[in-house]
Amino acid sequence: MIESSKILIVDDEVEYRETYKILLEGKGFFVGEASSVQEALEILEREYYPIVLSDVIMPGKDGFYLLNEIKKTYRDAIEVIIVTGYGSIESAVKAMKIGALGYFIKSRNPEELFSEIEKAKRFIKLETQNNLIKKEANSKVFLHQTKSPKMLEVLKEVEVVSQFTSNILLTGETGVGKEVIASLIHQKSKMSKELFVPINCQAISDSLLESELFGHEKGSFTGATSRRIGRFEEANGGTIFLDEIGEMSLNTQVKILRVLDTRQIERIGSNKQIKVNFRLISATNRNLHKEIELGNFREDLFYRINTINIEIPPLRERKEDLKGMIDFFIMHFSNEMKKNIKGIDKNTEQYLLEYDYPGNVRELRNIIERIVVLSTDGILRLNTLGSTNIKEKTGKQNKEIISFKKAREQFEIEYIKDALEKCDNNITRAANAMGISRRQLFNKLVEYNLNR
The missing domain is CATH 3.40.50.2300 (Response regulator)
Structure with a gap:
């Protein structure tokens, strides 16, 4: 139904x-x-x-x-x-x-x-679907033009699993496009005429996540001034996408497991059972097997959400797509900002093609957006990112060739220092500006022994 x-x-x-x-x-x-x-x-x-x-x-x-x-x-x-x-x-x-x-x-x-x-x-459906269309249109243009064997394999899996209603777990690093893949599965399924309802479990505090998922009755807690329909009810007949499910508390995990077992929910402040029917797609960048061993994730829930697993490769393993993505984002942002972008500096283009992108597609997108914004003469250059050392390093390569790994480390150190300085040493703000997760940035700080 x-x-x-x-x-x-x-x-x-x-x-x-x-x-x-x-x-x-x-x-x-x-x-x-x-x-x-x-x-x-x-x-x-x-x-x-x-x-x-x-x-x-x-x-x-x-x-x-x-x-x-x-x-x-x-x-x-x-x-x-x-x-x-x-x-x-x-x-x-x-x-x-x-x-x-x-x-x-x-x-x-x-x-x-x-x-x-x-x-x-x-x-x-209009408001929800419009938001999704805006968000997905850009990603899907180059997704369907991929030349990467690994991504082509992912797309083959999508074609097969979309025809069934089994629960799917998408795994991969932050920024690889898990929500885009989840939406693609929905659009190719029999539920495509109904809503695709995404929710980021990491972006919402545990105290609010339950209300977001299950809804609440008027007066059920302070601030509940009216009845709210939860995401499970909203997704009834369609697909719900639980992004970063590995960040969910054990208490909420128990309630999710019960919903999957009974296909019924209760709004907060009510004891009435409401039947729901949806397709569940989950995603995480965590190793859930390890989280189970640490006691952070329920093993029974893992087996319920992991009927089918699709691993999405990081951007560094699909270099075949980089040139097309760079050109696409340059065209997209120059049109959006109505800027006449004439071209990209050769050293900048070479660096963008060789960089490993720990934040994956999201980081690439943010970098291109930033250099388009800051370009004043129509030529895109990495030094417009704000790191004055990037241009200097690129120029020095003619005098002394260092290993790519060392060059990347030097760039990342200077790039992170610059981002932290501009964000008053606030890790969360810096991570958001860089297009990576707070955890990824923190790991880099530890790796390079950088003090806040």
Whole structure:
């Protein structure tokens, strides 16, 4: 059952409910029924319906009251279409002012109703999908143009596993494009018409992660001013992507395991079970086998999420793609910033092609963006990164050739020192600016014995 195809019909006349149910189920919708406003509100407390079809005139509270309550409680998470047997301009205007997405008169052609429902489905998905499209468009251009044998193998695996609903674990270093691969699996699957819901478990504190995943009821904790639909409910019928699952606390891991076992969730502050159906894709840059030995990750959860494992190679192992990626990002950022970039300095290009990129594609992207921003004459140069020693080192190569490993170490040391200085020695800020994780930067500080 696909989530955006769930519709709740609210009408006190059973004949109309049955008629709508037959029509909508014939179109493949899952239909719920309520005979009053109170019953509808009680159903919505138990189960998420993204679209509500409500009559106006009913005993007790009317459809406008229901519309107002839904918008107050659920805001844009639920779209409402008002249905009435007696259409008037005044009632239509009133419905739209309160927040109804559409207005349908019962005597009209049912195709008009289907049109309103399709519009509601598009509105529900629009914001989420737009964000994903913007984020993924750039990555997928060069992903499908890869020349790397390792990445071609990954893409072959994606083609196979996307046809099934088995849980998938994506592994690889930070910045290799795990979310792009997860989204690609979703788009090639039978769930592609439904939502792809990503969540970074590392970016959210453990105290907030549970609310983000499961949702909460109004008043369940300080600051919970309205009911919130969690990511599992949002992803119902589609795919949920748990990035950096290795950062999740043991307490949250237990709850995730229970959801995978029962396919049910409870919002925080509620004891009502809500059924969910989704495809799970997880990702981590940690060695989960080692984390299990250290007691940081549950072995039973590992086996549940690791039905299929896809390892994504780091950028240094797919050098065949570097030139194309560099050219692509230069074109992308010069167009985005409306800058006339004439070319790239030869020494800079050589260094970018030889550099190992500990932050992988994300780091490459950030470096190109930075040198495009700082270019003043249309020529891209590494010294615009702010490290005055980069240009000097490149010039010295004519006098003394040192090993590539040594050159890379010298560059990384100066680059890290410069980044830390510009970020007031704040490791987190420096790591973000460099496009790598805090842990990666900390490891480099230890490796090179650099003091904060």
